Amino acid sequence: MSLDTIMLLVVVVPVFGSLLLPLVGKVCKSTRNGxxxxxxxxxxxxxxxxxxxxxxxxxxxxxxxTGFGQMMLMxxxxxxxxxxxxxxxxxxxxxxxWGYISHYENQNEYYLLVVLFLGxxxxxxxxxxxxxxxIFWEITAIASWRLIGFFRSPAIVLRxxxxxxxxxxxxxxxxxxxxxxxxxxxxxxxxxxKAALVGHPLSSAAVALILLGILSKSATLPLQTWLPDAGVAxxxxxxxxxxxxxVKIGVYAYARLFVVNMPLPEIWQTIVPAIAGVSALVAAGxxxxxxxxxxxxxxxxxxxxxxxxxxxxxxxxxxxxGGLLYILMHGVAKGxxxxxxxxxxxxxxxxxxxxxxxLIKTMPVTAIAFLxxxxxxxxxxxLGGFFSKxxxxxxxxKGPHLWIVLSFVGTAFLTIIYLMRVFVMVxxxxxxxxxxxxxxxxxxxxxxxxxxxxxxxxxxxxxPSFFATExxxxxxxxxx
Amino acid sequence: xxxxxxxxxxxxxxxxxxxxxxxxRLALPAALLLALYQAAFALGVLPACCAGCPTQERWFLNxxxxxxxxxxxxxxxxxxxxxxxxRATAGEERREFxxxxxxxxxxxxxxxLVLVRDLFSLYVFLELASIAxxxxxxxxxxMGGLEGAFKYLVMSALATMxxxxxxALLLALSGSTSFGAVAExxxxxxxxxxxxxxxxLFLGGLLIKSGVMPFHGWLPDAYSAAPAAVSTLLAGxxxxxxxxxxxxxxxxxxxxxxxxxxQLLLIFGAISVVAGALAALGQSxxxxxxxxxxxxxxxxxxxxxxxxxxxxxxxxxxxxxxxAIFKTLLFVNAxxxxxxxxxxxxxxxxxxxxxxxITGVTSLLAMFSTAGVPPLAGFWxxxxxxxxxxxxxxxxYALLGIGASLLTLAYFLSLQxxxxxxxxxxxxxxxxxxxxxxxxxxxxxxxxxxGVGLALPWLIGTFLLPVKGF
Numbered sequence: 001m002s003l004d005t006i007m008l009l010v011v012v013v014p015v016f017g018s019l020l021l022p023l024v025g026k027v028c029k030s031t032r033n034g035x036x037x038x039x040x041x042x043x044x045x046x047x048x049x050x051x052x053x054x055x056x057x058x059x060x061x062x063x064x065x066t067g068f069g070q071m072m073l074m075x076x077x078x079x080x081x082x083x084x085x086x087x088x089x090x091x092x093x094x095x096x097x098w099g100y101i102s103h104y105e106n107q108n109e110y111y112l113l114v115v116l117f118l119g120x121x122x123x124x125x126x127x128x129x130x131x132x133x134x135i136f137w138e139i140t141a142i143a144s145w146r147l148i149g150f151f152r153s154p155a156i157v158l159r160x161x162x163x164x165x166x167x168x169x170x171x172x173x174x175x176x177x178x179x180x181x182x183x184x185x186x187x188x189x190x191x192x193x194k195a196a197l198v199g200h201p202l203s204s205a206a207v208a209l210i211l212l213g214i215l216s217k218s219a220t221l222p223l224q225t226w227l228p229d230a231g232v233a234x235x236x237x238x239x240x241x242x243x244x245x246x247v248k249i250g251v252y253a254y255a256r257l258f259v260v261n262m263p264l265p266e267i268w269q270t271i272v273p274a275i276a277g278v279s280a281l282v283a284a285g286x287x288x289x290x291x292x293x294x295x296x297x298x299x300x301x302x303x304x305x306x307x308x309x310x311x312x313x314x315x316x317x318x319x320x321x322g323g324l325l326y327i328l329m330h331g332v333a334k335g336x337x338x339x340x341x342x343x344x345x346x347x348x349x350x351x352x353x354x355x356x357x358x359l360i361k362t363m364p365v366t367a368i369a370f371l372x373x374x375x376x377x378x379x380x381x382x383l384g385g386f387f388s389k390x391x392x393x394x395x396x397x398k399g400p401h402l403w404i405v406l407s408f409v410g411t412a413f414l415t416i417i418y419l420m421r422v423f424v425m426v427x428x429x430x431x432x433x434x435x436x437x438x439x440x441x442x443x444x445x446x447x448x449x450x451x452x453x454x455x456x457x458x459x460x461x462x463x464p465s466f467f468a469t470e471x472x473x474x475x476x477x478x479x480x
Numbered sequence: 481x482x483x484x485x486x487x488x489x490x491x492x493x494x495x496x497x498x499x500x501x502x503x504x505r506l507a508l509p510a511a512l513l514l515a516l517y518q519a520a521f522a523l524g525v526l527p528a529c530c531a532g533c534p535t536q537e538r539w540f541l542n543x544x545x546x547x548x549x550x551x552x553x554x555x556x557x558x559x560x561x562x563x564x565x566x567r568a569t570a571g572e573e574r575r576e577f578x579x580x581x582x583x584x585x586x587x588x589x590x591x592x593l594v595l596v597r598d599l600f601s602l603y604v605f606l607e608l609a610s611i612a613x614x615x616x617x618x619x620x621x622x623m624g625g626l627e628g629a630f631k632y633l634v635m636s637a638l639a640t641m642x643x644x645x646x647x648a649l650l651l652a653l654s655g656s657t658s659f660g661a662v663a664e665x666x667x668x669x670x671x672x673x674x675x676x677x678x679x680x681l682f683l684g685g686l687l688i689k690s691g692v693m694p695f696h697g698w699l700p701d702a703y704s705a706a707p708a709a710v711s712t713l714l715a716g717x718x719x720x721x722x723x724x725x726x727x728x729x730x731x732x733x734x735x736x737x738x739x740x741x742x743q744l745l746l747i748f749g750a751i752s753v754v755a756g757a758l759a760a761l762g763q764s765x766x767x768x769x770x771x772x773x774x775x776x777x778x779x780x781x782x783x784x785x786x787x788x789x790x791x792x793x794x795x796x797x798x799x800x801x802x803x804a805i806f807k808t809l810l811f812v813n814a815x816x817x818x819x820x821x822x823x824x825x826x827x828x829x830x831x832x833x834x835x836x837x838i839t840g841v842t843s844l845l846a847m848f849s850t851a852g853v854p855p856l857a858g859f860w861x862x863x864x865x866x867x868x869x870x871x872x873x874x875x876x877y878a879l880l881g882i883g884a885s886l887l888t889l890a891y892f893l894s895l896q897x898x899x900x901x902x903x904x905x906x907x908x909x910x911x912x913x914x915x916x917x918x919x920x921x922x923x924x925x926x927x928x929x930x931g932v933g934l935a936l937p938w939l940i941g942t943f944l945l946p947v948k949g950f
Contacts, residue, residue, distance in 0.1 A: 067940030106834075131863075131937075135854040142853065152831070152903050161893040168853075168889050172882045179867050179878075 003053055004062040007075050007126055010046035010083065014039045014119030018112050025108035036111040037094050043122050044087040050080045055470060057479065069189040074128035077471035078260065082125045082252050085328045089244035089335045090118040092446050096339050097236045099442035100346065110150065114240065117143035121245050125252065130178045130188045133253070140249060141167050144241050148233040156232045163226035170216025170223055177209030181262070194261040201265045210257065218250025220309065221279035224302050231294035235342025238294055242301050243334035248327050251308045259312055259320065260475050270401065272313035277407040280306025284414035293341050293351045296422060303411060304330050304377065310408060311392040317472055319395025324468040326388035329376060329457055333385055336373035336450035340366050343439035343447065344426065350433060353422055358431035363438050367427040369451035374419045376454040379412060384457025387465060482544055482595050485518055485552065489588035493581050507580045508567060515560035522553035547797055551594040551725055554804040558716035559587050561808055561921040565815050566709035568917035579619050583713065586612035590721045599647050599657040606722050610636050613718050617706040628705035631698040635688055642685035649678040659733045666735065679735055683744065690723030692782065693752040696775050703771035708815030711767060715774050716808035720800055724781055728796065737788040745786035750880055752779030757887035761894065766814050766824045769895060770807065773850065776888065777803050783881055784865040792868030799861035802849065806858055809846040809925040813839050816914035817899065826898040830905030835912065838919045840900045842926040847892035849929050852885045857932040
């Protein structure tokens with residue numbers, strides 16, 4: 001199989017395969033569950049097969065001549081890195097869903113949307129044309145709208161609508177920005193745009209509009225309000241949307257558009273880190289006050305996304321590589337936190353941390369997995385999260401904006417407080433609810449796997465950081 | 481031969497009404513066959529037209545160009561679907577037969593309207609289509625339908641009076657009513673007050689017929705009170721052909737783009753887009769919401785037309801076609817919901833997606849297409865309209881247009897929330913999917929939406945952009 005075929009399959013198999021799931025589900029439920037996982041694993045396997053070629057310096061392209069330009073899909077190191085992160089965490093989440101979602105109705109719809117979502121994510125990652133990017137961007141929005149409203153009670157559907165409207169607002173503004181890019185650069189294709197914009201930074205109006213789209217998707221101030229509300233979704237969905245994949249779309253688009261292809265006017269290297277800093281700090285403060293378990297973790301996500309934006313926007317090789325590594329480490333660890341929260345919620349029917357306690361006695365694996373993921377998000381060595389946080393802060397400290405870096409150090413300190421507070425209140429102390437045993441084996445295995453990945457990501461830091469560094473060097477044009 | 485498209489429906493009406501009993505049963509198959517023939521014909525001539533259409537003028541109706549063939553296709557699709565809806569909802573056999581006859585007349589009128597290149601013939605066919613629809617709206621002889629038909633009749637009479645007066649003035653000026661002669665005369669006397677009066681009267685009439693805000697008073701009543709099949713036909717195509725198509729055709733071929741017409745179209749387009757969407761947000765009757773949404777979408781078409789560029793005009797025509805598809809689909813779904821639950825009040829419905837999966841999914845696709853969510857057909861037309869506005873320098877209107885698509889999504893999400901998504905409401909537990917007569921057209925239209933949306937990047941160079949080359 002040629003490389004471009006593999007790349008196409010990584011996108012096409014889950015996108016179109018997902019449409020079969022409801023049909024299969026009508027016949028046999030376990031076949032459907034297996035097929036759903038298989039579709040995501042195809043993406044994962046395909047991404048793994050692409051590592052070798054892209055690390056040897058190849059850029060895989062697949063072109064379709066259309067009325068809107070030539071290039072459609074392209075795989076470079078950045079894209080393959082992102083595809084790996086998304087499909088890895090996605091596969092674990094689908095696996096966890098086997099246990100979690102088996103108690104509820106509308107499972108066919110659930111698997112259809114989750115796999116479609118992941119397929120669209122793959123398409124977005126490999127897109128090398130603004131319109132293709134936008135199309136997949138909106139498919140993820142539709143899927144997440146439906147998934148957030150999965151439980152269907154009026155209040156929940158209202159929140160799903162809210163999240164859709166906020167992200168759709170951002171997306172339409174971004175589309176207008178794309179039209180301005182098209183006007184300035186004369187093409188929808190990223191390579192052509194890159195060539196046309198050499199020496200001519202993008203107009204600030206276009207940057208601002210596109211940034212609105214990115215911030216809305218990554219739930220960063222001032223468009224963050226939908227994310228905590230979206231916690232009403234099933235827990236694997238919140239893990240998928242809020243931790244691992246959806247919110248990373250905005251970050252990835254930032255890297256793909258502004259770091260790789262379109263030079264930004266100077267001023268934005270101050271504005272974007274400043275927005276990220278405020279967003280991180282405010283969200284950390286909100287997390288300190290929150291008592292709903294899933295909302296709290298959602299605020300923590302908003303806060304951590306700020307670190308990623310800092311790494312990507314401040315400039316410099318170290319910070320950029322740290323930002324990429326952060327996407328991986330945070331995806332794994334935060335995914336683990338959400339899935340643990342899902343087990344707690346499903347067993348105790350309670351999301352209020354003030355009414356929980358002492359769960360470590362009956363749910364030891366979940367508690368320890370939660371603790372490990374917490375440590376990783378906080379950034380305690382030797383877990384994966386430490387290295388990414390260190391690289392981002394150290395890289396940023398080389399830049400001119402010391403006050404921004406200091407605010408991030410403060411945020412990192414707050415992170416320790418609010419996450420440890422959760423762990424202590426939920427798992428330590430006296431039991432306040434009827435004690436339940438662990439969740440189903442599938443679910444416990446999933447969180448244990450994510451915790452192990454967090455540890456492995458730290459102990460074997462050489463491999464992911466090598467990948468991220470190489471990707472960064474390619475982005476910066478230091479190597480082909 | 482395009483003239484057949486006018487002659488055959490008229491002939492059908494004559495033959496079917498001969499005093500032979502078995503003929504009545506042939507009306508439905510005849511209508512479906514005619515629609516299929518027309519669709520095949522339009523699809524057959526479309527590539528040739530787009531490749532550089534030889535305009536034949538042997539008969540008075542033989543003028544074909546891309547715009548005409550796109551419209552013929554849309555008329556055929558909507559008529560085909562409406563006949564299905566008619567079958568499912570008309571009730572008595574006699575009433576069904578009568579309504580079918582009127583549908584034949586309306587289709588003949590619309591086909592004639594898109595084929596002529598003469599102001600007076602245009603007026604005649606416009607009246608034929610309109611009068612058939614007045615009667616169709618009132619076909620069930622209920623209070624609401626009569627009221628809707630009366631309002632439409634009165635506003636329409638005003639509009640046609642204005643148009644007729646304008647035609648008289650233009651005839652006096654140019655000595656002819658053919659498009660070419662009138663356009664020449666207008667060029668010669670461009671800024672004369674006399675000409676401006678004639679133009680103003682005609683454009684005013686067309687804006688009323690299109691249901692553009694603030695001349696929309698008749699539209700929500702007519703759409704929502706009409707029988708299901710009629711509102712499908714009316715919203716999908718009749719008002720679009722009699723109003724919007726005529727406007728596009730005349731502005732392009734006869735009146736020309738002056739800064740004044742551009743401003744007029746931009747302003748009324750923008751008002752319709754925003755006010756229509758805001759009004760739709762406040763509705764609780766499903767068909768009324770769709771009616772206001774229709775007004776809002778017509779606004780987009782005007783905005784695209786107003787740019788006067790090839791891209792903008794192609795986008796406007798494409799949006800007109802898309803609108804015919806997705807709005808028809810939504811009205812078919814509304815008919816299915818009303819038939820199965822007995823109400824259109826969205827506050828009494830809920831969770832129907834579980835009970836009527838086909839209706840639920842197709843309505844979702846149609847709504848996303850309307851709101852401009854990719855990769856559906858409506859996304860591309862809206863994108864091109866916004867791009868055309870931006871590239872022509874109307875930045876404010878581009879921002880407004882794209883902002884209003886957020887409003888579109890908002891009212892459709894509210895419809896979804898109240899009707900389809902959400903928990904099954906008490907009283908809706910036993911609702912079932914409507915019969916094949918309603919689900920089949922839904923699936924057909926949804927397939928067109930998705931198919932056109934996915935194929936568009938390849939179609940744009942061959943089919944869409946040449947539409948500008950009139």
